[in-house]
Amino acid sequence: MHIQMNDIHKAFGTNQVLSGVDFELREGEVHALMGENGAGKSTLMNILIGLHERNQGTILIDGKETYFPSPKEAEQHGIAFIHQELNVWPDMTVLENLFIGKEMTNAFGILQTKEMRTLAIEQFRKLAVTIPIDQEAGQCSVGQQQMIEIAKALMTNAKVIVMDEPTAALTEREIEKLFEVIHSLRKEGVSIVYISHRMEEIFTICDRITVMRDGKTVDTKDIPDTSFEEVVKKMVGRELTERYPVRNPKPGEVVLEAKNMSRKGIFENISFTVRSGEIVGFSGLMGAGRTEIMRALFGLDSLTSGEIQIRGKKVMIRRPEDAVKHGVGFITEDRKDEGLVLDFSIKDNMVLPSLFSFSNRAGVISSKKEQEFVDTLIKRLLIKTESSETAAKNLSGGNQQKVVIAKWVGIGPNVLILDEPTRGVDVGAKREIYELMNELTDRGVAIIMVSSELPEVLGMSDRILVVHEGHITGELSHEEATQEKIMTLATGGQ
Ligand SMILES: Nc1ncnc2c1ncn2[C@@H]1O[C@H](COP(=O)(O)OP(=O)(O)OP(=O)(O)O)[C@@H](O)[C@H]1O
Numbered sequence: 001m002h003i004q005m006n007d008i009h010k011a012f013g014t015n016q017v018l019s020g021v022d023f024e025l026r027e028g029e030v031h032a033l034m035g036e037n038g039a040g041k042s043t044l045m046n047i048l049i050g051l052h053e054r055n056q057g058t059i060l061i062d063g064k065e066t067y068f069p070s071p072k073e074a075e076q077h078g079i080a081f082i083h084q085e086l087n088v089w090p091d092m093t094v095l096e097n098l099f100i101g102k103e104m105t106n107a108f109g110i111l112q113t114k115e116m117r118t119l120a121i122e123q124f125r126k127l128a129v130t131i132p133i134d135q136e137a138g139q140c141s142v143g144q145q146q147m148i149e150i151a152k153a154l155m156t157n158a159k160v161i162v163m164d165e166p167t168a169a170l171t172e173r174e175i176e177k178l179f180e181v182i183h184s185l186r187k188e189g190v191s192i193v194y195i196s197h198r199m200e201e202i203f204t205i206c207d208r209i210t211v212m213r214d215g216k217t218v219d220t221k222d223i224p225d226t227s228f229e230e231v232v233k234k235m236v237g238r239e240l241t242e243r244y245p246v247r248n249p250k251p252g253e254v255v256l257e258a259k260n261m262s263r264k265g266i267f268e269n270i271s272f273t274v275r276s277g278e279i280v281g282f283s284g285l286m287g288a289g290r291t292e293i294m295r296a297l298f299g300l301d302s303l304t305s306g307e308i309q310i311r312g313k314k315v316m317i318r319r320p321e322d323a324v325k326h327g328v329g330f331i332t333e334d335r336k337d338e339g340l341v342l343d344f345s346i347k348d349n350m351v352l353p354s355l356f357s358f359s360n361r362a363g364v365i366s367s368k369k370e371q372e373f374v375d376t377l378i379k380r381l382l383i384k385t386e387s388s389e390t391a392a393k394n395l396s397g398g399n400q401q402k403v404v405i406a407k408w409v410g411i412g413p414n415v416l417i418l419d420e421p422t423r424g425v426d427v428g429a430k431r432e433i434y435e436l437m438n439e440l441t442d443r444g445v446a447i448i449m450v451s452s453e454l455p456e457v458l459g460m461s462d463r464i465l466v467v468h469e470g471h472i473t474g475e476l477s478h479e480e481a482t483q484e485k486i487m488t489l490a491t492g493g494q
């Protein structure tokens with residue numbers, strides 16, 4: 001299938017999001033779509049599949065003007081979309097999720113459960129994922145939910161697949177597997193639009209790249225004819241020198257200590273310390289138990305045994321409220337469920353958990369202080385929005401992530417747990433988040449960072465703990481850590 005989008009314009013209210021985008025997708029190519037958070041990538045693709053209506057411009061599919069009234073028609077026409085935001089139905093099983101809206105029936109209208117099961121298992125085998133298909137999707141980790149979305153799109157036998165940040169929640173191994181699948185799809189003539197903020201991936205898997213900025217196409221190039229530096233410069237409109245700021249850690253006293261923490265069947269004998277001013281990175285494969293350890297630290301899950309100490313004193317953290325009371329903040333990897341109230345404004349999302357820090361001694365909230373804080377962080381984190389009153393759901397994926405981070409900064413925690421903090425965030429804003437982490441640790445905050453991006457773990461952690469199957473299998477200092485050493489420990493090697 002060949003797609004040509006010409007001079008596409010789109011505004012949401014007064015917010016002009018696209019103002020003249022050209023995009024061509026050839027048969028059998030993997031085409032990267034890059035641009036800063038809020039540049040309009042997801043919107044452009046949503047226009048292609050008929051989720052949004054364009055204000056102006058033409059779309060040609062195999063040379064014929066085509067406008068789909070809804071995503072359903074686009075899918076019937078052979079265009080599948082793996083959305084950036086995970087859309088699984090938590091109360092339905094994995095299998096039900098895979099076949100939602102396209103259940104297989106025989107000539108008598110009877111559900112062909114057996115056939116559907118076989119297809120699902122076969123698809124998971126191709127992707128090398130092990131997810132029980134009868135489990136409720138809500139029980140799956142974020143990474144598994146991502147895999148369900150991918151499998152679902154692949155099962156439609158599409159001619160064009162739009163992948164919007166498909167690897168944000170996946171680990172290196174799964175990404176490799178996905179890349180194998182992309183390679184074989186391309187051989188079969190399937191075209192792929194690949195949206196990602198991960199430069200390495202784009203240069204590994206894509207044939208061409210289109211860069212967008214401020215709602216316009218900046219350039220389209222063959223991958224071999226361009227470079228990291230050139231792409232970044234076109235994206236952000238300026239040179240970006242180093243990806244990671246220099247760290248000058250001055251670790252102080254131990255703020256948090258985990259002692260033999262266990263949660264039956266999930267993790268066992270987890271012991272570690274975090275000092276003030278320190279960033280401790282947690283590395284490991286998806287499903288190793290890193291997020292589960294963090295959830296327990298924050299009181300979202302209970303411990304079977306072991307204890308948590310804050311500044312040398314044993315504390316009881318049974319609920320998130322207890323954690324917050326002890327100065328522990330948690331930026332979850334799941335911004336949709338736990339991180340944000342989508343219908344609330346940016347401002348309310350940012351200040352709600354920290355209302356007390358904006359009130360005077362009599363408990364009166366200073367709306368001026370509040371607004372200052374909100375405005376500063378919007379500017380600081382390059383959150384792309386017209387106003388702080390905009391509902392969180394109307395922000396682009398990466399900008400939502402930034403709001404989650406801002407909200408916890410407002411609380412002024414002693415310990416801040418960051419689970420995949422830069423997931424879906426563009427290069428420029430990533431750098432801002434790293435700078436913010438540096439500032440927080442300079443102020444004495446202890447940071448625990450869970451990240452599946454090895455360069456990020458290596459770039460920002462003062463110490464790295466590697467988790468494998470619910471156990472800490474090793475600790476590496478910033479100096480001694482390498483990708484190879486981490487991978488060895490993460491896969492259970494010595
Ligand atoms: N339904 C909507 N109503 C109002 N504004 C919207 C809506 N959807 C998107 N926008 C705005 O359109 C702009 C582009 O958003 P889009 O999601 O396309 O960005 P993106 O390039 O995909 O960014 P990211 O890398 O963060 O995913 C953003 O400023 C966003 O706030």
Ligand SMILES: [Mg+2]
Nearest residue numbers: 042084396397
């Ligand atoms: Mg997007």
